[in-house]
Amino acid sequence: MTAATPTTQDELKALVGRAALDYIGHGRIIGIGTGSTVNCFIDALAQQRERIIGAVSSSEATTQRLRAHGIRVFDANEVEELEVYIDGADEIDPRGFMIKGGGAALTREKIVAAQARRFVCIADQSKWVEVLGRFPLPVEVIPMAAQRIIRQFAALGGTARVRLRDGAPLVTDNGQHILDVTGLAITDPPAFESMVNDWPGVVTVGVFAHQRAHVCLLGTPEGVRTITFDGPGR
Numbered sequence: 001m002t003a004a005t006p007t008t009q010d011e012l013k014a015l016v017g018r019a020a021l022d023y024i025g026h027g028r029i030i031g032i033g034t035g036s037t038v039n040c041f042i043d044a045l046a047q048q049r050e051r052i053i054g055a056v057s058s059s060e061a062t063t064q065r066l067r068a069h070g071i072r073v074f075d076a077n078e079v080e081e082l083e084v085y086i087d088g089a090d091e092i093d094p095r096g097f098m099i100k101g102g103g104a105a106l107t108r109e110k111i112v113a114a115q116a117r118r119f120v121c122i123a124d125q126s127k128w129v130e131v132l133g134r135f136p137l138p139v140e141v142i143p144m145a146a147q148r149i150i151r152q153f154a155a156l157g158g159t160a161r162v163r164l165r166d167g168a169p170l171v172t173d174n175g176q177h178i179l180d181v182t183g184l185a186i187t188d189p190p191a192f193e194s195m196v197n198d199w200p201g202v203v204t205v206g207v208f209a210h211q212r213a214h215v216c217l218l219g220t221p222e223g224v225r226t227i228t229f230d231g232p233g234r
């Protein structure tokens with residue numbers, strides 16, 4: 001009997017979540033991101049949790065899920081370097097540049113990704129784009145700077161809105177707000193990331209160019225497509 005072809009987005013997320021297990025060694029502490037695709041990875045990892053010592057987590061939500069599965073969570077300051085960081089993305093392009101932060105965890109995601117030697121991005125095929133910017137770009141900001149940063153994005157042709165939850169500004173795990181920016185085509189992600197990072201009041205911009213993926217496991221109905229971005233210039 002052959003397994004049914006994965007077709008729904010949830011099935012594709014489960015597929016790449018399981019595939020990411022091949023990228024973790026034994027007896028290590030690994031970095032783990034946030035989101036529904038990562039949740040599939042965590043649930044698969046829970047079946048073999050003795051393989052790892054534990055994880056550095058990128059959000060309170062991920063920490064709770066890891067602990068519920070009996071996986072030890074380390075503070076980022078306790079660990080010097082991680083072998084690998086596993087996380088999803090809202091968009092990923094052919095160079096491994098990503099937009100992240102749909103789950104509002106972008107700041108901690110960037111911190112944990114920076115500690116890791118390899119970033120393995122797990123995503124269903126809907127996340128693959130030629131140019132970043134279709135997905136509203138999340139930017140974590142200090143609340144008192146929000147309106148000025150909104151005007152700076154308007155000057156670039158973008159429309160930025162404060163993300164709401166239950167009618168009030170969403171408050172991140174770091175106590176800050178999120179702007180979601182539409183109308184941008186991010187053709188030079190490294191330059192764009194550096195520019196926005198320089199604006200006073202920006203905590204983190206959701207372009208991951210300096211912490212781009214080394215590998216993407218892309219879920220398709222034909223199976224997992226493995227795309228590697230290693231090479232000159234890394």
Ligand SMILES: O=C(CO)[C@H](O)[C@H](O)COP(=O)(O)O
Pocket residue numbers: 033034035036037038087088089090099100101102103104105106109
């Ligand atoms: O950046 C993220 C959270 O801040 C996620 O990786 C991104 O939003 C993708 O989420 P999902 O796997 O649920 O589609």
